[in-house]
Amino acid sequence: MVDKVKKIQSGDVRSASRLIRHIEDNVAEARSTMKDIFPLTGHSHVVGLTGPPGAGKSTLVDGLIDAFRKMGRTVGVIAVDPTSPFTGGAILGDRIRMQRHAEDPGVFVRSVATRGALGGLSRAVGDAIHIMDVMGKDVILVETVGTGQQEVDIMHYAHTVLVVLIPGMGDDIQAIKAGILEIASIFVINKAEREGSSKLRRELVTMLNMAPESAFPGGWRPPILKCDNAFEPSGFSQSVSDLALSINEHYEHLVSKSLIGNWSARKAATEFNEAIRCAILDPVLNDLMANGELDAMIGRLVNKETDPYTLAEEIATRYLKKMT
Amino acid sequence: MSEHIIRVMVAKPGLDGHDRGARVLARCFRDAGFEVIYTGCHQTPEQIAAAAIQEDVDVVGLSCLSGAHRYLFPAVVEQLRQRGADDIDVVGGGIIPDQDFQFLYDAGLKALFTPGEKLDDIVEWFRQNVKKRD
Numbered sequence: 001m002v003d004k005v006k007k008i009q010s011g012d013v014r015s016a017s018r019l020i021r022h023i024e025d026n027v028a029e030a031r032s033t034m035k036d037i038f039p040l041t042g043h044s045h046v047v048g049l050t051g052p053p054g055a056g057k058s059t060l061v062d063g064l065i066d067a068f069r070k071m072g073r074t075v076g077v078i079a080v081d082p083t084s085p086f087t088g089g090a091i092l093g094d095r096i097r098m099q100r101h102a103e104d105p106g107v108f109v110r111s112v113a114t115r116g117a118l119g120g121l122s123r124a125v126g127d128a129i130h131i132m133d134v135m136g137k138d139v140i141l142v143e144t145v146g147t148g149q150q151e152v153d154i155m156h157y158a159h160t161v162l163v164v165l166i167p168g169m170g171d172d173i174q175a176i177k178a179g180i181l182e183i184a185s186i187f188v189i190n191k192a193e194r195e196g197s198s199k200l201r202r203e204l205v206t207m208l209n210m211a212p213e214s215a216f217p218g219g220w221r222p223p224i225l226k227c228d229n230a231f232e233p234s235g236f237s238q239s240v241s242d243l244a245l246s247i248n249e250h251y252e253h254l255v256s257k258s259l260i261g262n263w264s265a266r267k268a269a270t271e272f273n274e275a276i277r278c279a280i281l282d283p284v285l286n287d288l289m290a291n292g293e294l295d296a297m298i299g300r301l302v303n304k305e306t307d308p309y310t311l312a313e314e315i316a317t318r319y320l321k322k323m324t
Numbered sequence: 325m326s327e328h329i330i331r332v333m334v335a336k337p338g339l340d341g342h343d344r345g346a347r348v349l350a351r352c353f354r355d356a357g358f359e360v361i362y363t364g365c366h367q368t369p370e371q372i373a374a375a376a377i378q379e380d381v382d383v384v385g386l387s388c389l390s391g392a393h394r395y396l397f398p399a400v401v402e403q404l405r406q407r408g409a410d411d412i413d414v415v416g417g418g419i420i421p422d423q424d425f426q427f428l429y430d431a432g433l434k435a436l437f438t439p440g441e442k443l444d445d446i447v448e449w450f451r452q453n454v455k456k457r458d
Contacts, residue, residue, distance in 0.1 A: 014407075083359075090354060090360065092362070093361075109378055
Protein backbone atom coordinates (compact mmCIF):
# COMPACT_ATOMS: atom_id res chain seq x y z
CA MET A 1 0.00 0.00 0.00
CA VAL A 2 2.74 2.43 0.95
CA ASP A 3 4.39 1.14 -2.20
CA LYS A 4 1.35 2.31 -4.17
CA VAL A 5 1.65 5.79 -2.69
CA LYS A 6 5.38 5.90 -3.51
CA LYS A 7 4.62 5.01 -7.12
CA ILE A 8 2.06 7.78 -7.33
CA GLN A 9 4.54 10.22 -5.80
CA SER A 10 7.02 9.26 -8.48
CA GLY A 11 4.41 10.26 -11.05
CA ASP A 12 3.41 6.77 -12.19
CA VAL A 13 0.35 7.23 -14.41
CA ARG A 14 -0.83 3.63 -14.26
CA SER A 15 -1.03 3.56 -10.46
CA ALA A 16 -2.67 6.97 -10.35
CA SER A 17 -5.28 6.27 -12.99
CA ARG A 18 -6.07 2.90 -11.42
CA LEU A 19 -6.55 4.49 -8.02
CA ILE A 20 -8.89 7.10 -9.47
CA ARG A 21 -10.82 4.28 -11.09
CA HIS A 22 -11.11 2.44 -7.78
CA ILE A 23 -12.36 5.61 -6.10
CA GLU A 24 -14.99 5.97 -8.81
CA ASP A 25 -15.98 2.32 -8.46
CA ASN A 26 -16.15 2.65 -4.67
CA VAL A 27 -13.57 -0.04 -3.97
CA ALA A 28 -12.99 -0.16 -0.22
CA GLU A 29 -9.17 -0.46 -0.34
CA ALA A 30 -8.98 2.73 -2.37
CA ARG A 31 -10.27 4.77 0.52
CA SER A 32 -7.54 3.44 2.78
CA THR A 33 -4.91 4.43 0.20
CA MET A 34 -6.42 7.92 0.24
CA LYS A 35 -5.70 8.06 3.96
CA ASP A 36 -2.00 7.88 3.09
CA ILE A 37 -2.35 10.29 0.17
CA PHE A 38 -4.15 13.06 2.05
CA PRO A 39 -1.27 14.25 4.28
CA LEU A 40 0.98 14.62 1.23
CA THR A 41 -1.29 17.05 -0.64
CA GLY A 42 -1.19 20.82 -0.97
CA HIS A 43 1.30 21.48 -3.71
CA SER A 44 -0.91 22.18 -6.74
CA HIS A 45 -2.75 25.22 -7.98
CA VAL A 46 -6.27 23.98 -8.76
CA VAL A 47 -8.05 25.85 -11.54
CA GLY A 48 -11.72 25.19 -12.36
CA LEU A 49 -13.37 25.91 -15.69
CA THR A 50 -17.12 26.09 -15.78
CA GLY A 51 -19.75 27.40 -18.17
CA PRO A 52 -22.53 26.29 -20.49
CA PRO A 53 -22.18 23.31 -22.86
CA GLY A 54 -20.35 24.25 -26.03
CA ALA A 55 -18.81 27.40 -24.56
CA GLY A 56 -15.37 26.09 -25.48
CA LYS A 57 -14.14 24.85 -22.10
CA SER A 58 -12.26 21.84 -23.50
CA THR A 59 -10.61 23.93 -26.21
CA LEU A 60 -9.53 26.45 -23.57
CA VAL A 61 -8.14 23.64 -21.42
CA ASP A 62 -6.15 22.43 -24.41
CA GLY A 63 -4.78 25.95 -24.93
CA LEU A 64 -4.01 26.35 -21.23
CA ILE A 65 -2.13 23.04 -21.12
CA ASP A 66 0.06 24.44 -23.87
CA ALA A 67 0.55 27.79 -22.11
CA PHE A 68 1.48 26.22 -18.75
CA ARG A 69 3.80 23.70 -20.37
CA LYS A 70 5.63 26.60 -22.05
CA MET A 71 6.12 28.07 -18.56
CA GLY A 72 7.73 24.77 -17.60
CA ARG A 73 4.89 23.65 -15.35
CA THR A 74 3.36 20.19 -15.29
CA VAL A 75 -0.40 19.87 -15.76
CA GLY A 76 -3.15 17.52 -14.63
CA VAL A 77 -6.60 17.69 -16.18
CA ILE A 78 -9.85 16.30 -14.80
CA ALA A 79 -12.60 16.57 -17.40
CA VAL A 80 -16.14 15.84 -16.23
CA ASP A 81 -18.96 14.82 -18.56
CA PRO A 82 -22.51 13.77 -17.67
CA THR A 83 -23.70 10.25 -16.85
CA SER A 84 -27.02 9.15 -18.33
CA PRO A 85 -29.66 9.14 -15.57
CA PHE A 86 -31.32 6.22 -17.34
CA THR A 87 -28.57 3.77 -18.27
CA GLY A 88 -25.63 4.88 -16.14
CA GLY A 89 -23.55 5.14 -19.31
CA ALA A 90 -21.60 8.18 -20.44
CA ILE A 91 -19.75 9.56 -23.42
CA LEU A 92 -16.61 11.31 -22.26
CA GLY A 93 -15.59 13.45 -25.19
CA ASP A 94 -13.64 16.38 -23.75
CA ARG A 95 -10.41 14.60 -24.40
CA ILE A 96 -10.83 14.87 -28.17
CA ARG A 97 -9.68 18.50 -27.95
CA MET A 98 -6.63 17.63 -25.84
CA GLN A 99 -5.17 14.60 -27.61
CA ARG A 100 -2.15 16.49 -28.97
CA HIS A 101 -0.78 16.36 -25.40
CA ALA A 102 -1.41 12.61 -24.97
CA GLU A 103 2.25 11.68 -25.19
CA ASP A 104 3.66 14.54 -23.12
CA PRO A 105 4.79 12.96 -19.83
CA GLY A 106 4.21 16.31 -18.10
CA VAL A 107 0.48 16.12 -18.83
CA PHE A 108 -2.08 13.72 -17.36
CA VAL A 109 -5.64 13.97 -18.65
CA ARG A 110 -8.39 11.96 -16.95
CA SER A 111 -12.05 11.98 -17.96
CA VAL A 112 -14.64 11.27 -15.30
CA ALA A 113 -18.40 10.81 -15.50
CA THR A 114 -20.71 12.55 -13.01
CA ARG A 115 -22.27 9.21 -11.91
CA GLY A 116 -25.30 10.97 -10.51
CA ALA A 117 -23.64 13.93 -8.76
CA LEU A 118 -25.55 17.15 -9.39
CA GLY A 119 -23.16 20.02 -8.72
CA GLY A 120 -21.32 19.88 -12.05
CA LEU A 121 -18.60 17.52 -10.79
CA SER A 122 -18.41 13.89 -9.75
CA ARG A 123 -17.87 12.47 -6.30
CA ALA A 124 -14.42 11.28 -7.34
CA VAL A 125 -13.17 14.74 -8.30
CA GLY A 126 -11.90 15.75 -4.84
CA ASP A 127 -9.85 12.57 -4.55
CA ALA A 128 -8.65 12.77 -8.15
CA ILE A 129 -7.31 16.27 -7.39
CA HIS A 130 -5.44 14.90 -4.35
CA ILE A 131 -3.96 12.10 -6.43
CA MET A 132 -2.72 14.45 -9.19
CA ASP A 133 -1.42 16.79 -6.52
CA VAL A 134 0.66 14.01 -4.97
CA MET A 135 1.89 13.03 -8.45
CA GLY A 136 3.47 16.49 -8.47
CA LYS A 137 1.30 18.26 -11.03
CA ASP A 138 1.90 22.01 -10.66
CA VAL A 139 -1.44 23.03 -12.13
CA ILE A 140 -4.63 20.96 -12.06
CA LEU A 141 -7.33 22.06 -14.50
CA VAL A 142 -10.80 20.81 -13.59
CA GLU A 143 -13.39 21.12 -16.34
CA THR A 144 -16.96 20.81 -15.07
CA VAL A 145 -19.85 19.43 -17.08
CA GLY A 146 -21.58 22.02 -19.22
CA THR A 147 -23.41 23.95 -16.54
CA GLY A 148 -26.58 25.94 -16.18
CA GLN A 149 -26.99 28.47 -13.43
CA GLN A 150 -26.59 26.59 -10.21
CA GLU A 151 -23.76 24.07 -10.52
CA VAL A 152 -21.25 25.79 -8.28
CA ASP A 153 -19.48 22.86 -6.57
CA ILE A 154 -16.28 23.72 -8.39
CA MET A 155 -15.81 26.75 -6.10
CA HIS A 156 -15.18 24.37 -3.21
CA TYR A 157 -12.37 22.56 -5.01
CA ALA A 158 -10.60 25.17 -7.15
CA HIS A 159 -8.40 28.06 -5.98
CA THR A 160 -9.21 29.90 -9.19
CA VAL A 161 -12.53 29.57 -11.00
CA LEU A 162 -12.90 30.56 -14.65
CA VAL A 163 -16.46 31.15 -15.75
CA VAL A 164 -16.49 30.71 -19.51
CA LEU A 165 -19.29 32.51 -21.34
CA ILE A 166 -20.19 33.07 -24.98
CA PRO A 167 -22.17 35.92 -26.56
CA GLY A 168 -25.86 35.54 -27.21
CA MET A 169 -26.94 33.42 -24.23
CA GLY A 170 -29.67 35.66 -22.86
CA ASP A 171 -30.72 39.13 -21.83
CA ASP A 172 -29.19 41.29 -19.11
CA ILE A 173 -31.43 39.93 -16.35
CA GLN A 174 -29.36 36.75 -16.51
CA ALA A 175 -26.41 38.78 -15.27
CA ILE A 176 -28.06 39.80 -12.01
CA LYS A 177 -29.20 36.31 -11.04
CA ALA A 178 -27.55 34.42 -8.24
CA GLY A 179 -25.41 31.39 -8.89
CA ILE A 180 -22.66 30.67 -11.30
CA LEU A 181 -21.75 34.29 -12.12
CA GLU A 182 -20.95 34.88 -8.46
CA ILE A 183 -18.20 32.29 -8.25
CA ALA A 184 -15.84 33.61 -10.95
CA SER A 185 -12.26 34.59 -10.18
CA ILE A 186 -11.88 35.35 -13.88
CA PHE A 187 -14.50 35.73 -16.60
CA VAL A 188 -13.68 34.49 -20.06
CA ILE A 189 -15.74 35.67 -23.00
CA ASN A 190 -15.02 32.94 -25.48
CA LYS A 191 -15.75 33.03 -29.21
CA ALA A 192 -15.44 36.79 -28.76
CA GLU A 193 -15.40 37.47 -32.49
CA ARG A 194 -19.11 36.69 -32.51
CA GLU A 195 -21.80 39.31 -32.43
CA GLY A 196 -22.81 40.36 -28.94
CA SER A 197 -19.48 40.02 -27.16
CA SER A 198 -19.21 43.75 -26.35
CA LYS A 199 -22.75 43.69 -24.98
CA LEU A 200 -21.91 40.68 -22.82
CA ARG A 201 -18.81 42.45 -21.57
CA ARG A 202 -20.82 45.57 -20.66
CA GLU A 203 -23.35 43.44 -18.76
CA LEU A 204 -20.61 41.75 -16.77
CA VAL A 205 -18.95 45.09 -15.99
CA THR A 206 -22.29 46.49 -14.78
CA MET A 207 -22.88 43.41 -12.70
CA LEU A 208 -19.45 43.74 -11.08
CA ASN A 209 -19.93 47.49 -10.51
CA MET A 210 -23.10 46.77 -8.56
CA ALA A 211 -21.52 44.09 -6.38
CA PRO A 212 -20.59 45.03 -2.80
CA GLU A 213 -16.91 45.22 -1.85
CA SER A 214 -17.34 42.00 0.14
CA ALA A 215 -17.82 40.14 -3.14
CA PHE A 216 -14.15 40.77 -3.96
CA PRO A 217 -12.05 38.96 -1.32
CA GLY A 218 -8.79 40.82 -0.71
CA GLY A 219 -9.80 43.36 -3.36
CA TRP A 220 -9.64 40.95 -6.31
CA ARG A 221 -12.11 42.18 -8.90
CA PRO A 222 -12.59 39.42 -11.50
CA PRO A 223 -11.02 40.50 -14.78
CA ILE A 224 -12.99 39.90 -17.96
CA LEU A 225 -10.83 38.43 -20.69
CA LYS A 226 -11.83 37.88 -24.27
CA CYS A 227 -10.67 34.86 -26.23
CA ASP A 228 -10.78 35.03 -29.99
CA ASN A 229 -11.70 32.36 -32.47
CA ALA A 230 -9.83 29.11 -31.81
CA PHE A 231 -9.64 28.57 -35.58
CA GLU A 232 -7.24 31.53 -35.79
CA PRO A 233 -4.41 29.82 -33.91
CA SER A 234 -2.10 32.81 -33.36
CA GLY A 235 -4.76 35.14 -31.93
CA PHE A 236 -6.22 32.36 -29.84
CA SER A 237 -2.92 31.27 -28.34
CA GLN A 238 -2.13 34.91 -27.47
CA SER A 239 -5.51 35.21 -25.67
CA VAL A 240 -4.85 31.96 -23.83
CA SER A 241 -1.34 32.98 -22.71
CA ASP A 242 -2.84 36.18 -21.30
CA LEU A 243 -5.42 34.04 -19.54
CA ALA A 244 -2.71 31.80 -18.08
CA LEU A 245 -0.91 34.88 -16.73
CA SER A 246 -4.12 36.12 -15.17
CA ILE A 247 -4.62 32.69 -13.53
CA ASN A 248 -1.11 32.89 -12.04
CA GLU A 249 -1.80 36.41 -10.84
CA HIS A 250 -4.94 35.26 -9.05
CA TYR A 251 -3.01 32.58 -7.22
CA GLU A 252 -0.33 35.08 -6.20
CA HIS A 253 -3.12 37.32 -4.96
CA LEU A 254 -4.53 34.49 -2.79
CA VAL A 255 -1.07 33.86 -1.37
CA SER A 256 -0.12 37.50 -0.79
CA LYS A 257 -3.44 38.33 0.90
CA SER A 258 -3.28 35.13 3.00
CA LEU A 259 -6.57 33.93 1.52
CA ILE A 260 -5.41 30.36 0.91
CA GLY A 261 -6.37 29.49 4.50
CA ASN A 262 -10.04 30.46 3.99
CA TRP A 263 -10.09 28.44 0.87
CA SER A 264 -8.53 25.40 2.55
CA ALA A 265 -11.10 25.51 5.33
CA ARG A 266 -13.95 25.59 2.84
CA LYS A 267 -12.45 22.73 0.90
CA ALA A 268 -11.86 20.68 4.04
CA ALA A 269 -15.49 21.19 5.08
CA THR A 270 -16.74 20.04 1.69
CA GLU A 271 -14.54 16.97 1.74
CA PHE A 272 -15.53 16.12 5.26
CA ASN A 273 -19.20 16.36 4.33
CA GLU A 274 -18.63 14.01 1.47
CA ALA A 275 -16.63 11.59 3.60
CA ILE A 276 -19.36 11.50 6.25
CA ARG A 277 -21.86 10.79 3.55
CA CYS A 278 -19.72 7.88 2.33
CA ALA A 279 -19.26 6.57 5.85
CA ILE A 280 -22.86 6.90 7.07
CA LEU A 281 -25.42 7.26 4.31
CA ASP A 282 -23.96 4.83 1.78
CA PRO A 283 -23.76 1.84 4.15
CA VAL A 284 -27.33 2.45 5.31
CA LEU A 285 -28.66 2.64 1.76
CA ASN A 286 -26.63 -0.41 0.73
CA ASP A 287 -28.01 -2.32 3.69
CA LEU A 288 -31.59 -1.38 2.89
CA MET A 289 -31.03 -2.23 -0.74
CA ALA A 290 -29.41 -5.59 -0.04
CA ASN A 291 -32.24 -6.88 2.15
CA GLY A 292 -34.91 -5.60 -0.22
CA GLU A 293 -36.30 -3.18 2.33
CA LEU A 294 -35.68 -0.16 0.14
CA ASP A 295 -37.96 -1.45 -2.61
CA ALA A 296 -40.65 -2.30 -0.06
CA MET A 297 -40.44 1.21 1.39
CA ILE A 298 -40.74 2.79 -2.03
CA GLY A 299 -43.81 0.64 -2.61
CA ARG A 300 -45.35 1.90 0.60
CA LEU A 301 -44.62 5.49 -0.41
CA VAL A 302 -46.20 5.02 -3.82
CA ASN A 303 -49.35 3.63 -2.15
CA LYS A 304 -49.33 6.55 0.30
CA GLU A 305 -49.22 4.12 3.25
CA THR A 306 -46.58 6.33 4.80
CA ASP A 307 -44.60 9.46 3.96
CA PRO A 308 -40.90 9.98 3.27
CA TYR A 309 -40.38 12.06 6.43
CA THR A 310 -41.68 9.41 8.83
CA LEU A 311 -39.73 6.69 7.03
CA ALA A 312 -36.50 8.70 7.15
CA GLU A 313 -36.99 9.31 10.88
CA GLU A 314 -37.53 5.58 11.43
CA ILE A 315 -34.32 4.77 9.60
CA ALA A 316 -32.43 7.42 11.54
CA THR A 317 -33.58 6.06 14.92
CA ARG A 318 -32.76 2.53 13.86
CA TYR A 319 -29.24 3.20 12.54
CA LEU A 320 -28.13 6.21 14.54
CA LYS A 321 -28.79 4.98 18.06
CA LYS A 322 -26.75 7.71 19.67
CA MET A 323 -28.70 10.57 18.12
CA THR A 324 -31.60 11.86 20.10
CA MET B 325 -20.55 -1.43 -2.19
CA SER B 326 -18.23 -1.66 -5.16
CA GLU B 327 -19.76 -0.79 -8.53
CA HIS B 328 -17.73 -1.80 -11.54
CA ILE B 329 -18.69 0.17 -14.64
CA ILE B 330 -17.07 -0.97 -17.88
CA ARG B 331 -14.84 1.74 -19.35
CA VAL B 332 -14.19 1.57 -23.08
CA MET B 333 -12.07 3.76 -25.29
CA VAL B 334 -13.26 4.08 -28.87
CA ALA B 335 -10.39 5.22 -31.05
CA LYS B 336 -9.62 5.75 -34.71
CA PRO B 337 -5.98 5.17 -35.55
CA GLY B 338 -4.36 6.47 -38.69
CA LEU B 339 -5.54 8.77 -41.42
CA ASP B 340 -9.04 7.40 -41.85
CA GLY B 341 -11.54 10.18 -41.09
CA HIS B 342 -14.77 8.19 -41.36
CA ASP B 343 -16.08 8.03 -37.82
CA ARG B 344 -19.81 7.42 -38.25
CA GLY B 345 -19.37 3.80 -37.20
CA ALA B 346 -17.22 4.72 -34.21
CA ARG B 347 -19.80 7.28 -33.08
CA VAL B 348 -22.67 4.83 -33.45
CA LEU B 349 -20.78 2.35 -31.31
CA ALA B 350 -19.89 4.99 -28.73
CA ARG B 351 -23.58 5.85 -28.41
CA CYS B 352 -24.57 2.20 -28.23
CA PHE B 353 -22.03 1.52 -25.47
CA ARG B 354 -23.34 4.55 -23.58
CA ASP B 355 -26.85 3.12 -23.83
CA ALA B 356 -25.52 -0.20 -22.53
CA GLY B 357 -24.35 1.61 -19.39
CA PHE B 358 -20.64 1.78 -20.21
CA GLU B 359 -18.43 4.82 -19.84
CA VAL B 360 -17.03 5.61 -23.26
CA ILE B 361 -13.98 7.74 -23.92
CA TYR B 362 -13.95 8.88 -27.51
CA THR B 363 -10.72 10.39 -28.75
CA GLY B 364 -11.65 11.41 -32.30
CA CYS B 365 -9.98 10.73 -35.64
CA HIS B 366 -6.35 10.68 -36.79
CA GLN B 367 -4.73 9.22 -33.71
CA THR B 368 -1.33 7.55 -33.64
CA PRO B 369 -0.99 4.18 -31.88
CA GLU B 370 1.24 5.97 -29.32
CA GLN B 371 -1.46 8.55 -28.55
CA ILE B 372 -4.11 5.85 -28.23
CA ALA B 373 -2.02 3.73 -25.85
CA ALA B 374 -1.05 6.72 -23.70
CA ALA B 375 -4.66 7.89 -23.47
CA ALA B 376 -5.94 4.38 -22.65
CA ILE B 377 -3.56 4.22 -19.68
CA GLN B 378 -4.41 7.71 -18.43
CA GLU B 379 -8.10 6.82 -18.62
CA ASP B 380 -7.64 3.36 -17.11
CA VAL B 381 -10.02 1.77 -19.60
CA ASP B 382 -10.75 -1.96 -19.59
CA VAL B 383 -10.72 -2.26 -23.34
CA VAL B 384 -9.79 -0.24 -26.42
CA GLY B 385 -12.05 -0.55 -29.46
CA LEU B 386 -10.30 0.45 -32.69
CA SER B 387 -12.13 1.41 -35.83
CA CYS B 388 -10.43 1.44 -39.20
CA LEU B 389 -12.06 1.63 -42.61
CA SER B 390 -9.01 2.51 -44.64
CA GLY B 391 -7.37 -0.89 -45.03
CA ALA B 392 -4.44 -0.04 -42.75
CA HIS B 393 -5.66 -2.33 -39.93
CA ARG B 394 -2.87 -4.86 -40.48
CA TYR B 395 -0.36 -2.24 -39.49
CA LEU B 396 -2.31 -0.06 -37.03
CA PHE B 397 -4.17 -2.61 -34.88
CA PRO B 398 -1.05 -4.63 -33.91
CA ALA B 399 0.83 -1.34 -33.35
CA VAL B 400 -1.66 -0.34 -30.64
CA VAL B 401 -1.35 -3.75 -28.95
CA GLU B 402 2.43 -3.38 -29.06
CA GLN B 403 2.38 0.17 -27.66
CA LEU B 404 0.24 -0.97 -24.72
CA ARG B 405 2.58 -3.88 -24.09
CA GLN B 406 5.64 -1.63 -24.13
CA ARG B 407 3.99 0.60 -21.54
CA GLY B 408 3.26 -2.36 -19.27
CA ALA B 409 -0.46 -2.24 -19.98
CA ASP B 410 -1.10 -5.53 -21.74
CA ASP B 411 -4.00 -6.15 -19.35
CA ILE B 412 -5.97 -3.63 -21.43
CA ASP B 413 -7.69 -5.65 -24.16
CA VAL B 414 -7.81 -4.44 -27.74
CA VAL B 415 -10.64 -5.22 -30.15
CA GLY B 416 -11.12 -3.95 -33.67
CA GLY B 417 -13.76 -3.24 -36.23
CA GLY B 418 -14.15 -1.95 -39.75
CA ILE B 419 -13.62 -3.19 -43.26
CA ILE B 420 -11.50 -6.22 -42.51
CA PRO B 421 -11.19 -9.04 -45.06
CA ASP B 422 -11.68 -12.58 -43.73
CA GLN B 423 -8.11 -13.58 -44.61
CA ASP B 424 -6.73 -10.96 -42.17
CA PHE B 425 -8.59 -12.28 -39.12
CA GLN B 426 -6.05 -14.90 -38.08
CA PHE B 427 -3.17 -12.47 -38.54
CA LEU B 428 -4.86 -9.94 -36.23
CA TYR B 429 -5.82 -12.53 -33.62
CA ASP B 430 -2.22 -13.73 -33.62
CA ALA B 431 -1.14 -10.14 -33.11
CA GLY B 432 -3.19 -9.99 -29.91
CA LEU B 433 -6.59 -8.61 -30.95
CA LYS B 434 -9.28 -10.14 -28.74
CA ALA B 435 -12.21 -9.75 -31.13
CA LEU B 436 -13.05 -8.33 -34.55
CA PHE B 437 -16.36 -6.92 -35.67
CA THR B 438 -17.23 -6.25 -39.29
CA PRO B 439 -20.19 -4.71 -41.17
CA GLY B 440 -23.48 -6.49 -40.50
CA GLU B 441 -22.61 -7.26 -36.89
CA LYS B 442 -25.58 -6.58 -34.60
CA LEU B 443 -25.00 -3.86 -32.01
CA ASP B 444 -26.61 -6.03 -29.32
CA ASP B 445 -24.17 -8.83 -30.11
CA ILE B 446 -21.21 -6.49 -29.78
CA VAL B 447 -22.45 -5.21 -26.41
CA GLU B 448 -23.03 -8.77 -25.28
CA TRP B 449 -19.45 -9.70 -26.25
CA PHE B 450 -18.17 -6.85 -24.06
CA ARG B 451 -20.38 -7.89 -21.15
CA GLN B 452 -19.16 -11.48 -21.36
CA ASN B 453 -15.50 -10.85 -22.02
CA VAL B 454 -14.41 -7.63 -20.39
CA LYS B 455 -12.80 -8.82 -17.20
CA LYS B 456 -12.55 -6.91 -14.01
CA ARG B 457 -8.90 -6.07 -13.29
CA ASP B 458 -7.30 -5.63 -9.88
